[in-house]
Amino acid sequence: MTLKLHDTLKGKKVPFEPLIEGEVTMYLCGPTVYNYAHIGNARPAVVFDLLARLLRRSYKLTFARNITDVDDKINAASVEAGKPIEEITERFIKAYNDDMGALGVCAPDIEPRATQHIDEMITMIKTLIKKGFAYEAESHVLFDVSSIDNYGALSKRDLREMIAGSRVEVAPYKKAPCDFVLWKPSTLDLPGWDSPWGRGRPGWHIECSAMVEKHLGETIDIHAGGRDLVFPHHENEMAQSSCVHDGAPFARYWLHNGFLSMDQTKMSKSLGNVLFVHEMLKTIPGEVIRLALLNAHYKQPLDWSADSIESARRMLDRLYGALQGVVVSEQARAKADVPKAIIRALEDDLNSPLAIASLFSLAKDLNKATKYEEKASLAAALYAGGELMGLLGNDPDKWFSGYLEGDMTSDEIEALIERRLSAKKAHDFDAADAIRDQLLDAGVTIQDHRDGTSWRRS
Ligand code: AMP
Ligand code: ZN
Numbered sequence: 050m051t052l053k054l055h056d057t058l059k060g061k062k063v064p065f066e067p068l069i070e071g072e073v074t075m076y077l078c079g080p081t082v083y084n085y086a087h088i089g090n091a092r093p094a095v096v097f098d099l100l101a102r103l104l105r106r107s108y109k110l111t112f113a114r115n116i117t118d119v120d121d122k123i124n125a126a127s128v129e130a131g132k133p134i135e136e137i138t139e140r141f142i143k144a145y146n147d148d149m150g151a152l153g154v155c156a157p158d159i160e161p162r163a164t165q166h167i168d169e170m171i172t173m174i175k176t177l178i179k180k181g182f183a184y185e186a187e188s189h190v191l192f193d194v195s196s197i198d199n200y201g202a203l204s205k206r207d208l209r210e211m212i213a214g215s216r217v218e219v220a221p222y223k224k225a226p227c228d229f230v231l232w233k234p235s236t237l238d239l240p241g242w243d244s245p246w247g248r249g250r251p252g253w254h255i256e257c258s259a260m261v262e263k264h265l266g267e268t269i270d271i272h273a274g275g276r277d278l279v280f281p282h283h284e285n286e287m288a289q290s291s292c293v294h295d296g297a298p299f300a301r302y303w304l305h306n307g308f309l310s311m312d313q314t315k316m317s318k319s320l321g322n323v324l325f326v327h328e329m330l331k332t333i334p335g336e337v338i339r340l341a342l343l344n345a346h347y348k349q350p351l352d353w354s355a356d357s358i359e360s361a362r363r364m365l366d367r368l369y370g371a372l373q374g375v376v377v378s379e380q381a382r383a384k385a386d387v388p389k390a391i392i393r394a395l396e397d398d399l400n401s402p403l404a405i406a407s408l409f410s411l412a413k414d415l416n417k418a419t420k421y422e423e424k425a426s427l428a429a430a431l432y433a434g435g436e437l438m439g440l441l442g443n444d445p446d447k448w449f450s451g452y453l454e455g456d457m458t459s460d461e462i463e464a465l466i467e468r469r470l471s472a473k474k475a476h477d478f479d480a481a482d483a484i485r486d487q488l489l490d491a492g493v494t495i496q497d498h499r500d501g502t503s504w505r506r507s
Pocket of ligand 2: 077078079257282286
């Protein structure tokens with residue numbers, strides 16, 4: 050395997066070599082379980098699932114994706130709902146796994162929960178204090194960033210500039226503004242555990258450091274997460290872990306997915322533009338959402354709009370359309386190799402858009418093929434490529450029938466929009482309005498713009 054990955058620490062694409070030949074360890078920062086996952090949260094789960102699938106072809110992979118089940122946002126959600134914390138976290142862990150499963154995300158090998166690793170965190174914090182990297186102050190324990198030389202290496206920040214730029218009021222118990230919390234006190238109404246520093250709870254960063262060490266070891270091959278986690282979360286994880294392990298590297302490759310925005314705007318609850326996967330799945334097949342997420346390179350920002358779904362839907366219609374009516378035996382499917390072009394694209398820093406383009410070029414050849422054998426072998430290759438990418442797992446006939454059931458097709462919608470446009474041009478506004486209502490009844494909302502009409506399923 051000649052895999053190349055873009056490593057955030059080195060700031061460039063580099064050849065991938067695991068620490069131990071033939072084996073790979075990978076850790077992905079998972080969800081904080083206080084709400085349903087939104088489409089942005091689904092991006093790391095889907096793109097790093099694709100990486101895991103690729104790695105499993107050549108290596109014995111151990112993939113851990115954690116659950117952050119102790120956090121101030123969870124405490125706030127529990128107060129707001131008037132429900133115990135465990136009820137909140139259990140509900141959203143299940144919802145997360147169901148939603149990601151519907152997007153074709155395979156379960157990780159290990160799914161550690163922060164609350165089940167408090168002893169390991171306390172041990173790690175004690176070691177940091179003993180080695181002179183952390184200090185206790187007013188029932189808090191803080192990491193002393195001035196005790197290391199390379200703080201800021203991952204996020205390319207300069208510690209002196211960070212200190213100079215920190216305008217926020219600094220907590221009185223901190224020696225320096227950038228020192229971060231390893232342990233903090235809890236009041237009796239908040240979750241807490243006994244510790245040498247009193248009853249309290251861990252800081253977010255130490256949670257991942259402890260879970261990585263316990264399940265994957267001192268040095269792991271790949272550490273992944275969203276771009277927003279580079280600083281402070283990953284910078285701090287790296288600082289803690291390498292200090293505990295006497296300078297041993299923490300992660301050999303750092304991978305970060307770009308951020309997903311909504312119609313050019315940051316997704317935020319206050320703006321009311323958060324799309325929950327759970328809600329989306331009520332009207333959109335998970336495979337469509339998966340393809341829409343993989344249709345952009347993982348490192349690039351991805352601007353999500355109604356069109357992301359519609360174009361992914363059309364793409365799947367084309368792929369399944371090429372496969373429809375081609376009989377491929379189970380045997381032929383099992384024997385088919387994933388086309389080299391797809392492997393090459395994915396091995397080049399997980400270039401999923403290029404891999405998808407290869408699926409299309411196979412579909413094009415399949416549409417042109419006339420001989421039965423040629424059709425069967427092209428279809429088998431298309432299925433094999435799709436399987437690696439977590440796509441094309443449906444039966445083509447079922448895809449179309451399931452999709453048409455009570456659901457207007459994209460073509461039908463476009464045709465109605467065309468008819469409405471003609472009606473408007475002819476000043477037949479009643480007819481135009483009737484078509485708009487017909488679309489609304491079918492669950493399709495349209496919007497007129499200067500350069501045309503867009504639509505989305507509501
Ligand atoms: P959280 O549940 O907030 O801890 O986030 C879980 C994962 O989703 C982390 O890897 C985040 O970096 C990632 N994430 C959150 N919002 C977005 C977004 N809008 N686009 C891409 N990734 C995101
Ligand atoms: Zn983490």
